[in-house]
Amino acid sequence: MQLSDPVRFWQHESEYSGSQACKACHQDIYSSQSLSNHARSLRRAGLVPELASSLPFSRFDRVSGFTLTLSDNSRGAIRLEAADAEESSGAVLEWAFGSGTKGITPIGRTNASGWVESRLTWYESLGAIDFTTGASKYDPQNAVEGLGRGLTTEEVVECFGCHTTGYDGHSPAPSADEMGIRCERCHGPGRTHVEAAMNGESVDGSIFNPIALSGFQQAQMCGACHGNPPRDNDFDALALLEQTPHSVRFPSQRIVLSRCFNETFGELACTRCHDPHHDVADEAASFDESCLSCHDTAVRENGTVCPVASANCASCHMPTERVMRHSLFSDHWIRVVR
Numbered sequence: 001m002q003l004s005d006p007v008r009f010w011q012h013e014s015e016y017s018g019s020q021a022c023k024a025c026h027q028d029i030y031s032s033q034s035l036s037n038h039a040r041s042l043r044r045a046g047l048v049p050e051l052a053s054s055l056p057f058s059r060f061d062r063v064s065g066f067t068l069t070l071s072d073n074s075r076g077a078i079r080l081e082a083a084d085a086e087e088s089s090g091a092v093l094e095w096a097f098g099s100g101t102k103g104i105t106p107i108g109r110t111n112a113s114g115w116v117e118s119r120l121t122w123y124e125s126l127g128a129i130d131f132t133t134g135a136s137k138y139d140p141q142n143a144v145e146g147l148g149r150g151l152t153t154e155e156v157v158e159c160f161g162c163h164t165t166g167y168d169g170h171s172p173a174p175s176a177d178e179m180g181i182r183c184e185r186c187h188g189p190g191r192t193h194v195e196a197a198m199n200g201e202s203v204d205g206s207i208f209n210p211i212a213l214s215g216f217q218q219a220q221m222c223g224a225c226h227g228n229p230p231r232d233n234d235f236d237a238l239a240l241l242e243q244t245p246h247s248v249r250f251p252s253q254r255i256v257l258s259r260c261f262n263e264t265f266g267e268l269a270c271t272r273c274h275d276p277h278h279d280v281a282d283e284a285a286s287f288d289e290s291c292l293s294c295h296d297t298a299v300r301e302n303g304t305v306c307p308v309a310s311a312n313c314a315s316c317h318m319p320t321e322r323v324m325r326h327s328l329f330s331d332h333w334i335r336v337v338r
């Protein structure tokens with residue numbers, strides 16, 4: 001099986017049907033996926049409880065000299081204002097990026113209708129709003145810049161491209177009423193499949209099942225958003241990743257550095273440890289099992305066994321790193337960390 005296009009993984013042609021249409025026949029997957037952080041990675045800003053319950057919110061920004069205020073605009077969005085004694089500027093923040101596992105960053109349009117990433121973000125580790133990661137790198141010269149980082153349409157298109165479903169790659173907004181990462185973002189458009197199944201016809205080949213992918217192909221597929229992995233003969237890229245602790249944010253790029261990955265010929269797919277329809281919090285108990293499905297001489301002849309411990313494998317071999325302020329990530333370069 002070829003993964004010819006890691007962004008559009010599927011090869012079948014179909015219209016989209018929306019995840020609701022999958023519910024009747026794939027009830028369990030539908031229920032867990034709907035509650036997952038993938039599904040909640042994009043929402044209307046005004047409807048996000050963490051943000052809504054923090055309003056109104058005001059903070060003096062020492063870097064810019066402006067006071068920033070977030071308030072409810074009562075139409076599903078949030079109003080952001082930057083003001084000092086001389087000038088003020090405003091924006092309507094319509095979209096909230098992030099489930100809130102780490103943070104929630106709103107984006108929207110300024111009064112001058114440019115796109116802006118709010119200078120304020122809600123952080124899980126604080127349970128509160130603080131300055132958006134990277135904000136201190138920008139030194140706003142006027143009230144508009146004080147609202148947050150200005151985004152080009154291309155940048156906004158990229159944000160949506162990784163945080164929503166059925167994205168057409170052009171308009172800077174979700175293409176349907178389907179927000180967040182739902183079924184058809186990973187399985188491809190599903191109407192043909194739904195119709196075939198409803199008519200009792202064969203569903204063979206009507207929808208893409210990533211189970212057919214090798215470990216590297218899956219790293220590529222998930223890596224469309226979780227970091228594009230270099231091939232095993234791209235030594236420069238691999239060496240660079242080893243020396244860049246920040247790449248810990250990109251599991252698809254780190255995992256290809258692991259002996260577990262390289263010495264098992266495609267067996268170590270993301271789904272060996274993750275159920276793509278669940279969050280990691282649901283899976284904690286099963287991570288050891290995944291490791292022991294290889295590191296147990298009863299299962300794999302000549303498999304190496306840990307001389308140090310027999311549980312909580314990831315805590316030592318996949319330690320967390322603080323990649324950004326307020327956010328920890330697990331290092332998918334599985335190894336003896338020295």
Ligand code: HEC
Pocket residue numbers: 017018019021022023024025026183184187189190191193194197198203204205207208209
């Ligand atoms: C009317 C019932 C029905 C609906 C609606 C439906 N499916 Fe299916 N689906 C099936 C059946 C039957 C199979 C084959 C047996 C199985 O794997 O459960 C299947 C299989 C699949 C597979 C595995 C395909 C393979 O080749 O291995 C995927 C992926 C899938 N469905 C996704 C979806 C998605 C996404 C939606 C919504 C867009 C959806 N299905 C809607 C009935 C349905």
Ligand code: HEC
Pocket residue numbers: 097098099100101102103104105107117151155156158159160161162163224225226249
């Ligand atoms: C290349 C794909 C990609 C692009 C482009 C992208 N994101 Fe993300 N984003 C991700 C992935 C993957 C995660 C989860 C892992 C992580 O936090 O890095 C994430 C996580 C986040 C989170 C934290 C969510 C949480 O609570 O865990 C926020 C907030 C966020 N993105 C906002 C944005 C904004 C705003 C933009 C545009 C300026 C953007 N993202 C562009 C892929 C992307």
Ligand code: HEC
Pocket residue numbers: 037038040041042097098099100101102161162163164181185186210221222223224225226270271274276278279280281
């Ligand atoms: C369209 C982009 C995209 C694709 C494709 C994608 N992800 Fe994600 N993934 C994200 C974003 C964005 C987040 C952050 C969600 C949030 O918390 O807001 C995320 C979060 C996660 C998480 C953390 C969930 C949690 O518990 O908080 C896991 C695990 C994950 N993805 C695994 C996968 C795997 C495995 C695949 C491939 C089968 C995959 N992802 C494909 C964008 C994507």
Ligand code: HEC
Pocket residue numbers: 019022023026029030031033034038181182183184185186187209210211212271276277
């Ligand atoms: C982040 C990507 C992603 C999303 C979103 C996603 N899936 Fe999947 N799905 C996968 C992967 C990867 C597999 C293959 C699992 C494996 O390798 O064990 C899969 C497998 C399946 C299967 C086949 C299950 C089996 O046991 O053979 C069905 C059916 C399915 N998904 C339905 C859905 C439905 C319905 C939704 C939305 C409610 C959905 N998926 C959302 C990535 C995703």
Ligand code: HEC
Pocket residue numbers: 259260261263264267268272287290291292293294295302303304313314317318334335336
């Ligand atoms: C698909 C099989 C597979 C899985 C699953 C797997 N590994 Fe491995 N791992 C290997 C192989 C193969 C090696 C090379 C040494 C050997 O043959 O045992 C290896 C090597 C290692 C090493 C030594 C690394 C080095 O640089 O010398 C550690 C530590 C390790 N694995 C830990 C883990 C942990 C922890 C997990 C679970 C989070 C895990 N592995 C999951 C196959 C696997």
Ligand code: HEC
Pocket residue numbers: 218219222223226251252253255268269270271272273274280281284287290291314318328329330331332
């Ligand atoms: C050998 C097991 C294993 C494999 C394979 C694996 N992961 Fe993970 N993953 C983990 C563990 C363990 C965690 C940490 C869970 C926790 O926080 O409790 C994790 C966490 C994550 C997170 C949450 C953010 C973070 O860094 O804590 C994302 C996103 C993720 N994995 C994506 C992926 C993707 C994409 C792949 C495939 C390229 C993949 N994982 C392959 C074990 C694995």
Ligand code: HEC
Pocket residue numbers: 288291292295304305306307308309310311312313314315316317336
């Ligand atoms: C408390 C930290 C810790 C935990 C927990 C832990 N390990 Fe280790 N592991 C180590 C250290 C340290 C080494 C290196 C020992 C040495 O070189 O003498 C190691 C070595 C290994 C090796 C390489 C062995 C070899 O012969 O090359 C593997 C494989 C491994 N661990 C797998 C696991 C698995 C699987 C688990 C969970 C069942 C686990 N580890 C739990 C710390 C830990």
